[in-house]
Amino acid sequence: MPLIRVEGGKAVVADDGFVSVADDAALPASGGAIVSLKRFQAERETLLGRNAPTGVRLTAAENPEALGDDVHRLSVVTLEFPAFNDGRAFSWARILRTRMGYKGEVRAAGHYIYDQLNYQRRVGFDAWATDRYGVADFEKAFAEITNVYQPSTDGKKTIRELRTAK
Amino acid sequence: MYRYDEFDAKFVAERVAQFRGQVERRLAGAITEDEFKPLRLMNGLYLQLHAYMLRIAVPYGTLSSKQLRKLAHIARVYDKGFGHFTTRTNLQFNWIKLVDVPDILSELASVEMHCIQTSGNCIRNVTADQFAGATPEEIEDPRPLAEIIRQWSSLHPEFVFLARKFKIAVGATEHDRAALLYHDMAVDIVRNAEGRVGYKVVAGGGMGRTPYIAQTMSEFVEREDILAYLEAVLRVYNQDSRRDNKHKQRIKILINAIGVEEMRRRVDREFAEIKRTGSLQLPAEELARITAYFAPPQFEALPDNMPFGDKAFEDWKKTNVARHRAPGYAIATISLKTVGQIPGDASADQMDMIADLVDEYSLGEVRVSHEQNLVLPHVRQRDLPAIFSRLQALDLAAPNSGLITDIIACPGLDYCDLANARSIPIAQDIAKKFADIGRQQEIGELKIKISGCINACGHHHAGHIGILGVDKKGVEFYQLQLGGSGAEDASIGDIMGPGFGEHEIANAVERVVNHYLAVRKDGERFLDTYRRVGMEPFKNVAYQEQMYAAHTG
Amino acid sequence: MAKVQDPQMLTANRLRDGEVLYWAKGGWVLGLKDGEVFADPKAADAALAESQRDVKNNTVVATYLFDVRVADGVIKPVKEREIIRAKGPTVRGEGKQASHV
Numbered sequence: 001m002p003l004i005r006v007e008g009g010k011a012v013v014a015d016d017g018f019v020s021v022a023d024d025a026a027l028p029a030s031g032g033a034i035v036s037l038k039r040f041q042a043e044r045e046t047l048l049g050r051n052a053p054t055g056v057r058l059t060a061a062e063n064p065e066a067l068g069d070d071v072h073r074l075s076v077v078t079l080e081f082p083a084f085n086d087g088r089a090f091s092w093a094r095i096l097r098t099r100m101g102y103k104g105e106v107r108a109a110g111h112y113i114y115d116q117l118n119y120q121r122r123v124g125f126d127a128w129a130t131d132r133y134g135v136a137d138f139e140k141a142f143a144e145i146t147n148v149y150q151p152s153t154d155g156k157k158t159i160r161e162l163r164t165a166k
Numbered sequence: 167m168y169r170y171d172e173f174d175a176k177f178v179a180e181r182v183a184q185f186r187g188q189v190e191r192r193l194a195g196a197i198t199e200d201e202f203k204p205l206r207l208m209n210g211l212y213l214q215l216h217a218y219m220l221r222i223a224v225p226y227g228t229l230s231s232k233q234l235r236k237l238a239h240i241a242r243v244y245d246k247g248f249g250h251f252t253t254r255t256n257l258q259f260n261w262i263k264l265v266d267v268p269d270i271l272s273e274l275a276s277v278e279m280h281c282i283q284t285s286g287n288c289i290r291n292v293t294a295d296q297f298a299g300a301t302p303e304e305i306e307d308p309r310p311l312a313e314i315i316r317q318w319s320s321l322h323p324e325f326v327f328l329a330r331k332f333k334i335a336v337g338a339t340e341h342d343r344a345a346l347l348y349h350d351m352a353v354d355i356v357r358n359a360e361g362r363v364g365y366k367v368v369a370g371g372g373m374g375r376t377p378y379i380a381q382t383m384s385e386f387v388e389r390e391d392i393l394a395y396l397e398a399v400l401r402v403y404n405q406d407s408r409r410d411n412k413h414k415q416r417i418k419i420l421i422n423a424i425g426v427e428e429m430r431r432r433v434d435r436e437f438a439e440i441k442r443t444g445s446l447q448l449p450a451e452e453l454a455r456i457t458a459y460f461a462p463p464q465f466e467a468l469p470d471n472m473p474f475g476d477k478a479f480e481d482w483k484k485t486n487v488a489r490h491r492a493p494g495y496a497i498a499t500i501s502l503k504t505v506g507q508i509p510g511d512a513s514a515d516q517m518d519m520i521a522d523l524v525d526e527y528s529l530g531e532v533r534v535s536h537e538q539n540l541v542l543p544h545v546r547q548r549d550l551p552a553i554f555s556r557l558q559a560l561d562l563a564a565p566n567s568g569l570i571t572d573i574i575a576c577p578g579l580d581y582c583d584l585a586n587a588r589s590i591p592i593a594q595d596i597a598k599k600f601a602d603i604g605r606q607q608e609i610g611e612l613k614i615k616i617s618g619c620i621n622a623c624g625h626h627h628a629g630h631i632g633i634l635g636v637d638k639k640g641v642e643f644y645q646l647q648l649g650g651s652g653a654e655d656a657s658i659g660d661i662m663g664p665g666f667g668e669h670e671i672a673n674a675v676e677r678v679v680n681h682y683l684a685v686r687k688d689g690e691r692f693l694d695t696y697r698r699v700g701m702e703p704f705k706n707v708a709y710q711e712q713m714y715a716a717h718t719g
Numbered sequence: 720m721a722k723v724q725d726p727q728m729l730t731a732n733r734l735r736d737g738e739v740l741y742w743a744k745g746g747w748v749l750g751l752k753d754g755e756v757f758a759d760p761k762a763a764d765a766a767l768a769e770s771q772r773d774v775k776n777n778t779v780v781a782t783y784l785f786d787v788r789v790a791d792g793v794i795k796p797v798k799e800r801e802i803i804r805a806k807g808p809t810v811r812g813e814g815k816q817a818s819h820v
Binding site: 193194213246508585590637641642 | 732734735737738739774775776777781797800803804807808809810811815
C-alpha cells in the first residue's frame with residue numbers, strides 16, 4: 001500500500017521500507033518489519049537484534065505505554081483504525097509524542113477518512129498507509145482549518161499565541 | 167458577551183467552507199452516507215422523521231438581539247417560521263434542506279454563530295446558569311470559564327471521535343440551575359478554605375437508558391490548571407471507554423465500571439503529565455482577558471423599588487421575576503410554556519419581537535434556559551409592567567416559571583426519528599388540566615419533564631414528576647417516575663410501575679398531585695413530600711381507577 | 720400459527736432536502752396514498768433491492784420497509800411512527816398535511 005509521509009511540513013509519497021508481518025509469518029530476511037505488540041513482546045530480542053529497523057503495530061485497544069522505553073528503539077509505530085469512528089488512536093498518538101517523547105514515525109492504518117487527516121496530523125501522526133488518498137488530498141485537508149485553539153505537536157501556533165503575538 | 171476576533175471569525179468561516187465541501191462531496195457520491203453522517207452531525211445536522219433537523223449552538227445560553235433576529239430570519243427563509251429551544255439551551259429547526267445548510271451556516275457565521283459540535287461523538291455545547299452575570303448568588307460569572315472551555319473543545323483534534331457524546335456544564339451558585347450533576351462533566355466554581363476561588367470537577371452524570379448522578383473527580387482544581395485537568399479526564403475517557411456497545415459508551419458507564427477511586431487515579435496521573443508539559447496552563451491574563459468580555463453592563467444607579475400592578479402582573483411577578491445583583495434591576499423569565507403552546511417553541515415573529523424587548527429593556531442580551539424558557543437578564547424593575555404588557559401581546563406571559571405547567575418536553579414522536587411516543591400533546595394536555603393559575607400557585611414548585619423515548623432528551627429522570635413515553639405493542643404508553651431532581655439535591659426519579667395510556671396519563675398526574683396536596687406539610691414542595699412519604703401512597707392513587715375496575719369488574 | 724406478514728411499503732428520505740418519499744413502481748412519490756403496497760414479502764424485498772440504485776446514485780438515504788393495512792382502499796401504516804411520518808406532526812400540521820399529499 002502506498003505510504004504518504006509529512007516531511008519538511010509537506011505531504012510526500014514515500015518509500016515504505018517496511019513490511020507488516022502477521023503473527024504467524026516469517027520475518028523478512030532484510031528490510032524493516034512491523035509486527036504486532038504481542039509478537040514484539042514475545043520476540044523482542046530477535047527483532048531488535050536484526051540488522052534492520054523494527055516497528056510495532058498497535059490495535060485500537062492497545063496503549064503504547066505497553067512498549068515502555070523500547071519505543072525509542074522502534075522506527076515506526078502503526079496505530080490501527082478498525083473503524084473510522086473509533087478515535088482511540090488519536091489519544092495513543094498524543095501519548096506517544098508527549099508522555100513518551102517518541103520521535104520516530106507514527107503511522108495511521110486501517111479505516112480512516114479524508115476529514116480526519118488534519119486531526120491525525122495535529123495529534124502526531126506523520127505517515128499514512130493509504131490507497132485512497134494522494135498528496136493533493138493531504139495538502140487540501142491540512143489547509144482546511146488554519147486557526148486552531150489547542151496546542152499540539154504539529155507546532156502550529158494556537159489562536160491564543162497568535163493573539164498575544166499581535 | 168463574547169465577541170469574535172479575527173481568529174475566531176476565520177475559524178468559523180473555514181469550518182463553513184469545509185462543510186460546504188463535505189456536502190458537495192456527499193451529493194456527488196465521493197463519500198458514503200456512513201462516512202458523511204458523523205461529519206454532518208458534528209455540524210448539528212440530523213436526519214429526523216420528516217426532514218433534516220439543524221441544531222444551532224447557543225453557548226452557555228447567551229444570545230444578542232442581533233443573533234436572535236438572525237435566528238428569526240433563518241426560521242422564515244429556510245424553515246417553516248418557528249424554532250425550538252432545547253434542554254441544552256440550543257435552538258433546533260425541523261424542516262431544513264441539506265443543500266441549504268452551507269448557506270445557513272454562512273448566515274450564522276455573519277452573527278458569530280455556528281452549529282459546531284452540537285451533535286456527534288464529541289464535546290457538545292457548554293451550558294451554564296441562565297441567570298449568570300445577573301444573579302447575586304454566584305461566586306463569579308461562570309460564562310468566562312464556559313467560553314474558555316468552548317474554545318478548548320472546538321475541533322479538539324484528539325477528541326472528535328469519542329465513544330459517545332460528551333456534555334459539559336459550568337456552575338457558580340449553590341442553587342444549581344444548570345443540572346451540573348447530570349452532565350458527563352461539570353465544573354463548579356467554588357471557594358476553598360483559604361478563600362481562594364477554584365474549580366470543583368465532577369464527572370459521570372447522565373440521563374438516557376441508565377441515569378447516573380455525577381461523582382467528584384477533584385474537590386479543588388486551581389484556576390491555571392483547569393484545562394489540563396479537563397483534558398486529562400477526556401483523555402482517560404477517550405482511551406478507556408468501551409467501543410463495542412453503543413449503550414455502554416458514556417463516561418458514566420466507565421466510571422461506574424472501574425469505580426470513582428480508580429478513575430481519579432487515572433485522571434490524576436494524566437493530569438500530572440499534562441500539567442508538567444505546561445502547554446495547557448491557563449495564564450491569569452488569559453482568564454482576565456476573556457472575563458473582560460463578560461464585564462457587567464453599565465447599570466444605572468437606581469433604588470430597589472419593585473412596581474405593583476393588577477393581578478395578572480402580580481401573578482407573573484411572583485414566579486417569573488428574580489432578584490438581580492444590581493439595585494433597581496431584576497431578572498425576567500419569558501415563559502415559552504403558555505398553556506396549550508408547544509413547550510420551548512417560538513415563532514419567527516415572536517423571536518423578532520423578543521429581540522425588540524431585548525434591545526429596549528435588557529441591554530441587548532437574552533438567555534436560554536435548559537428548561538426551555540428565555541430570560542431577560544438585566545431589566546430595570548420599573549420597566550417590568552411594560553415588559554409584561556408586551557409579553558401578553560406575544561402570548562408569552564404565562565406566570566408559570568417553575569410551576570406545574572412549566573413543563574419540559576422533548577419534540578417526541580411528532581418530530582424525532584428516535585422517539586417511541588409523542589410528548590408534546592401530553593405536555594399540552596397536562597398544562598390544560600392545570601391551567602387555573604390559583605391552582606398552579608397552590609401546588610407550587612413542581613417540575614414535570616417528559617421524554618418520548620429512553621434517550622431522555624426531555625430529562626424525565628430529573629423531573630419531580632417524570633414521564634417516559636414507551637411503545638407497548640404499537641400503542642403509546644406513558645410511565646411515571648417520581649422524585650427526580652436536576653438541582654444541587656440531584657436525584658433520579660423512581661419508576662412507579664406500568665404505564666398509562668395516552669388519554670389516562672394526565673388524569674394519573676392529577677391524582678398524584680391531589681394526593682400531594684392532601685398530605686403535604688407546611689412549606690413542602692411536591693418533591694419534599696415525595697421524599698418524606700415515598701412511592702407507595704402515590705402509586706396507590708395513580709392506579710386507583712384500574713384497581714377500582716379490577717375490584718368491580 | 721405463524722405470524723402473517725402485513726402488507727409492506729417502502730420509504731426513504733430524499734438526500735438533498737430530507738423529504739419523505741414512498742416507492743411506487745420503480746420511482747418515488749411524496750404521498751403515502753400514491754405509494755406501492757406489497758402484499759408479497761418477496762416483492763417488497765425485491766423493491767428494496769431495486770431502490771438501492773437510488774442510494775448508490777445519491778438520490779435517497781435511509782430506505783426501509785414498513786407494515787401497512789389496507790381497508791376500504793385506504794392505506795394505514797401499522798406503527799404510529801409511520802402514520803405521523805406520512806401525515807406530518809400531529810401538533811402543528813405544517814408537514815405533508817399542509818401540502819395535501
